[in-house]
Amino acid sequence: MAVCARLCGVGPARGCRRRGAAREQRRGAADSEPDTDTDPEEAGGGGVTEDEEAAERIEGGRPLPPSIEASPAGRAPLSLLELPPELLVQIFGSLPGTDLPSLARVCTTFRRILRTDTIWRRRCREEYGVCENLRKLEITGVSCRDVYAKLLHRYRHILGLWQPDIGPYGGLLNVVVDGLFIIGWMYLPPHDPHVDDPMRFKPLFRIHLMERKCATVECMYGHKGPHNGHIQIVKKDEFSTKCNQTDHHRMSGGRQEEFRTWLREEWGRTLEDIFHEHMQELILMKFIYTSQYDNCLTYRRIYLPPSSPDDLIQPGLFKGTYGTHGLEIVMLSFHGKKAKGTKITGDPNIPAGQQTVEIDLAHPLQLPDIENLRDFSELSRIVLEVQEQVRREEQEREQRHEGEEHSQQAASQPASPLGERAEGEETAAGAEGMTQDKAPASQPFMLPMGVISRNEDYPRTCRICFYGTGLIAGHGFTSPERTPGVFVLFDDDRFGFIWLDLKSFSLYSRIKVSFQNAQAPSREAFDEMLKNIQSLAT
Numbered sequence: 001m002a003v004c005a006r007l008c009g010v011g012p013a014r015g016c017r018r019r020g021a022a023r024e025q026r027r028g029a030a031d032s033e034p035d036t037d038t039d040p041e042e043a044g045g046g047g048v049t050e051d052e053e054a055a056e057r058i059e060g061g062r063p064l065p066p067s068i069e070a071s072p073a074g075r076a077p078l079s080l081l082e083l084p085p086e087l088l089v090q091i092f093g094s095l096p097g098t099d100l101p102s103l104a105r106v107c108t109t110f111r112r113i114l115r116t117d118t119i120w121r122r123r124c125r126e127e128y129g130v131c132e133n134l135r136k137l138e139i140t141g142v143s144c145r146d147v148y149a150k151l152l153h154r155y156r157h158i159l160g161l162w163q164p165d166i167g168p169y170g171g172l173l174n175v176v177v178d179g180l181f182i183i184g185w186m187y188l189p190p191h192d193p194h195v196d197d198p199m200r201f202k203p204l205f206r207i208h209l210m211e212r213k214c215a216t217v218e219c220m221y222g223h224k225g226p227h228n229g230h231i232q233i234v235k236k237d238e239f240s241t242k243c244n245q246t247d248h249h250r251m252s253g254g255r256q257e258e259f260r261t262w263l264r265e266e267w268g269r270t271l272e273d274i275f276h277e278h279m280q281e282l283i284l285m286k287f288i289y290t291s292q293y294d295n296c297l298t299y300r301r302i303y304l305p306p307s308s309p310d311d312l313i314q315p316g317l318f319k320g321t322y323g324t325h326g327l328e329i330v331m332l333s334f335h336g337k338k339a340k341g342t343k344i345t346g347d348p349n350i351p352a353g354q355q356t357v358e359i360d361l362a363h364p365l366q367l368p369d370i371e372n373l374r375d376f377s378e379l380s381r382i383v384l385e386v387q388e389q390v391r392r393e394e395q396e397r398e399q400r401h402e403g404e405e406h407s408q409q410a411a412s413q414p415a416s417p418l419g420e421r422a423e424g425e426e427t428a429a430g431a432e433g434m435t436q437d438k439a440p441a442s443q444p445f446m447l448p449m450g451v452i453s454r455n456e457d458y459p460r461t462c463r464i465c466f467y468g469t470g471l472i473a474g475h476g477f478t479s480p481e482r483t484p485g486v487f488v489l490f491d492d493d494r495f496g497f498i499w500l501d502l503k504s505f506s507l508y509s510r511i512k513v514s515f516q517n518a519q520a521p522s523r524e525a526f527d528e529m530l531k532n533i534q535s536l537a538t
Contacts, residue, residue: 029139081109088113097123097148098451122389128152128177129516142209147180151215155182155207158231158239159176160301160517163344163352166290168477170328170345170352172317173204173299174515182207184241187292187513189319189327189345191268193454195509196494202265204295205229205241221295223250223261237301246294259287267326279324285348300536303520303529305333312361313337320356321454322347322510330356330508332495333530337362339487339506341497342530346537349473350480352535357497359468359487363390367465369445376448376503379428379486383500386467387484402504445488451498453505460492470499 008538080088092103092114100119104111113119119272121144124130130147135495159182162173172187183206190197203220210216219229219241227245234240243249263271274280303316311334318341320330325347333340339359346352363386445462447453468487473480488497493510520526 006180035171071474081107085113089116089118093119093122096128115145117144120148124148124152124531130177130180132179140510147209150210151180151182151207151209152177155231155233157233157236158182158299161302161304161515162239163297163302164297164299165536166293166297166352168346168348168351168537169286169290170343172344174201174513174518176516179513180208187267187511189329192326193321194456195319195321195323195327195507196457199513205231207231217244217534219245219248219295223251224248234298238298240298245293249294255535256526258291259284262291263289276324282348300533301529302331302518302533303526304515306520306523308334308527310334312489316342317511317513318495318508319511321506323452323454323504325349329511332508333526334361335527340530342534343537349475349477350471351537354471354480355534355535357468357470357487358482358487359466360390361466363467365486366447367462367468370444373444373446374449376450379448379498380500383467383484383486390467404480442474447505448499451503451505453507455507456506458496458507459494461490462488463491465489468497472498472499472502485511 018187033307044385055512080091082092088110092100093108095103097120100114115327124147130152139242158175162175163175164186166173173184175182175184176185176514184204185201187202188194188202190200205221206215206226207215217229217231218226220226221243227243227248230242230244232240232242235464251261256492260270263269263283266286267274271280271283274283279408313332315333316331318330318332319327320341322328329344330341331344335362339353339361341357341359343350343352343354343356346354350356354430365382365386367373368375368378368382373473391441407505442461442463445460447458466487466489468485469482470485471480471482483499483501485500488496488498490496495508496506497506498504499506520529
């Protein structure tokens with residue numbers, strides 16, 4: 001603002017002097033009066049037809065007046081105030097919308113020019129991707145400045161990816177600008193067991209500007225259309241929703257009709273089609289638990305994992321099969337020599353937020369040939385040998401650290417935890433390269449006899465396998481423990497995990513959706529987010 005003040009000839013750097021009688025007659029004394037309003041909604045106010053006409057002249061490609069080339073005296077302009085309004089409209093329109101209120105405080109001329117809707121139309125388009133013809137808003141009496149200040153800027157903190165607090169089940173909410181609306185879409189996995197099918201989604205709420213006073217929040221839950229709702233932004237990374245008309249969620253047929261409708265939407269089938277008794281119990285339990293919230297939920301921000309050139313594959317969100325629990329959403333992220341799969345949606349055994357699998361990228365596995373691979377005992381022998389090796393390495397690492405503490409020479413010790421591996425503790429890319437030197441780029445793959453898979457249509461070739469552990473627990477997350485398993489990388493978009501103790505196989509497929517406003521500001525912010533959602537789940 002100080003820079004702008006100096007440019008326009010006001011403020012402490014140059015005082016409030018005039019540059020001659022000609023300028024005095026052109027602008028008048030009011031032009032250099034300061035303005036103190038900082039609200040984006042107050043960066044302009046009312047219509048300014050002359051400035052809008054000037055802006056339209058620029059947009060339409062018509063020639064600018066001669067005054068743009070030089071001042072009346074034929075010299076170059078010495079102040080922004082000497083520039084024609086249509087050029088100032090172009091300049092101001094290129095600035096971030098959050099800077100415009102400060103600009104409006106400089107003088108009444110700037111404030112008057114900032115009422116031009118062309119400026120705010122450009123900010124809506126460039127900052128929030130609003131591509132609709134905003135000129136149509138004039139019919140409703142809503143200006144582009146209203147859209148920016150009262151809708152887009154006001155609710156900017158809820159844009160992005162969120163996880164709802166629905167007990168162990170979690171969820172994935174994506175809040176986006178959709179035309180002249182802000183909509184919260186709940187993303188749902190495809191129907192079990194079709195893991196390669198695209199994600200499903202449904203709206204939970206929307207926000208739009210019906211009149212100039214304020215934005216309207218509507219609940220979209222249920223089957224009776226939009227109705228009155230409320231959003232409270234608790235803090236930057238947390239907000240809550242509330243439905244003010246929960247009777248719109250009820251159906252005329254009562255709870256039975258609501259359950260049948262929910263079952264068709266959630267599972268794509270009827271209860272009679274599900275013959276597994278335990279699965280029926282889990283489904284009924286989830287309906288009873290989730291329906292009690294009536295779309296009155298608290299959401300916490302989640303970030304997509306950052307990527308690195310050394311990552312085995314692109315990290316991101318995946319759909320995975322989890323036996324009778326159906327399909328769930330898992331976030332795959334890389335952390336040096338480890339990869340982690342964190343549940344975004346969960347179940348009563350392993351709730352959302354918990355780390356479902358961990359892959360040890362420093363311990364690739366060489367699978368037996370296809371004939372021996374069908375023998376579960378042979379695969380089990382290979383995995384258990386690696387598990388024992390990992391256990392020994394952890395013991396040696398602990399002993400080394402104890403020795404460092406006793407000798408007080410920690411700083412001079414080698415970085416590698418094991419002396420015999422100091423020259424070759426592989427990164428994910430290095431481990432893959434080492435294994436591929438010993439094996440073809442792709443190798444035949446088949447599940448061992450006795451291993452259960454919800455989806456028999458899994459790939460029959462794989463790139464590489466690693467030792468890993470999977471988290472299992474009883475109902476209510478009782479007696480959790482990490483058990484050995486095999487991580488199988490099929491291609492860039494699919495991987496699997498063999499749960500050795502359960503004799504079960506999970507297939508994961510990438511969620512191919514471009515989520516906006518979901519990138520972590522830093523690796524530290526992402527790690528902190530993982531820690532927070534896991535602590536909440538625990």
